[in-house]
Amino acid sequence: MDCAISVSELTKKLGDVPALNGVDLEVRKGGIHGLLGSNGSGKTTIIRTLTGLVRADSGTAQVFGHDVWHESVDARRLLTYVPAEVTLWPRLTGGEAIAALGRLRGGTDGDRQRKLIERFGLDPTRRGRTYSPGDRRKIALIAAFAADTELLLFDEPTTGLDPLTEAVFAECIAEHAARGRTTLITSDSPADIQRSCTSVTLIRDGRTVTAGLVSELKQFSRTTITATTHIGPTPIGNAPGVHNLRRTDAPNTVVFDVDADQIDPVMTTLTGLGIVSISAAAPTLADVFLRGSADDEVTAPAIPGATR
Template structure:
């Protein structure tokens, strides 16, 4: 697959504070990469480096095989960006700002713009100083989605949007992916990342602590099991890979390492099971696992 974004061993220091210690990941063509971590983890610093706003101290950062600092102008011709808090010109209307952003990018699709304004229920005639945070985000999203780009960098793009508008945003991202576009999505909404992302990169204290597809990462955590039987289930707590076992009557609740699932099934097959539920781990489970340590 063609690598649209390539980041390798990126480092950045602000005075004595090292914001980025070791950040490495790629975004391939047609791929949505979820970039997650709490405030202060280094997400925005990484994104600003990719945008050519700040200069890295060391490591490699390229987009379209071009250096993000030296070739930033050429890169931005094929890139759309939405920050987590869109700042607008207060005395211009939302529609005027969208048109300005589209012209600055080199054009855009007026029909797509009008369609998105309707979908996002934005009043384009209202002045920006009268917009809520959610409406400011809509202006940024509509402008970004109305132009033709190969890469979309979205830093908390749905901040301030209600669930209905988030669903519309997710529909539009799915269309971009189907069209072969690449998306780097930074978000605190883990369910959003889980629904959209092909790959997830978790950053903590300036370094990537885990990355991979959701299926790959789920092998590293545990599923939750609820099991009931006509027989005594207490013997299951001795099965390899079982953790946090609790029992109430003939029903047991516990976690199981995914790699030991076959071992568990072998033990369960010997029981007269009346209830057997397995809930796979979510992205939130993975996220919490890294940050509760």
């Protein structure tokens, strides 16, 4: 498979605490992939392993076919990493900091850099110590996109950003993908991943729970239905695939969750009861995340660019 990132059975202890417990991750070239998990699930350790900042205890990790430890120079040449916490030189201006970061990568396109500064709405004349956390993150993001490397690694990139800047960030990674480049984003926010990414890996306690295309995984979650029927809706509670049946104060009205593959037979049951009104809330990536975090099994078919 045409992989930008390939991680297999990766383990790592930080002191006596297991951070990674055999995690798997696969990201196809040109993809925008999300690494979704709660705090402490191992997201940052995976990112830092890919950059060579952390050495795994066992397992393998490759970037474009290069082992991240034994071929670290080749691997690092192909990636740019923006950490969750951004620290700047306090006396340098924002523009000077962006230029310095660019020189670390051998220089960047000055015109591209100026356009990014304008798009992100950054004042590049202020000193580093005067920037807010959100503005410091803007500087790191501008430097990363200006570098235009094959692989961008972002650890919680939207923290501290306003909605307008989040939209600019999403546009930039889409443009990066359109040029055939790859992006990996970590987040504990399903909404952020759903908004920006085309594929996702869900991890919990240093293990892979499931992986796939965002659009496909949502189909393996549950739809929430609110229905009012002429006849009492008691039979719905016994229908296959129905979960969390709740009655409301309204007569003959229930709210329940239904598995995607059981919607048709449930609708047949509701029709037999005489539907007065019905509404459905489509599943989101947050539903997949919550089910995975609650130890429910979330499965999906094998999808190119993401393995379980």
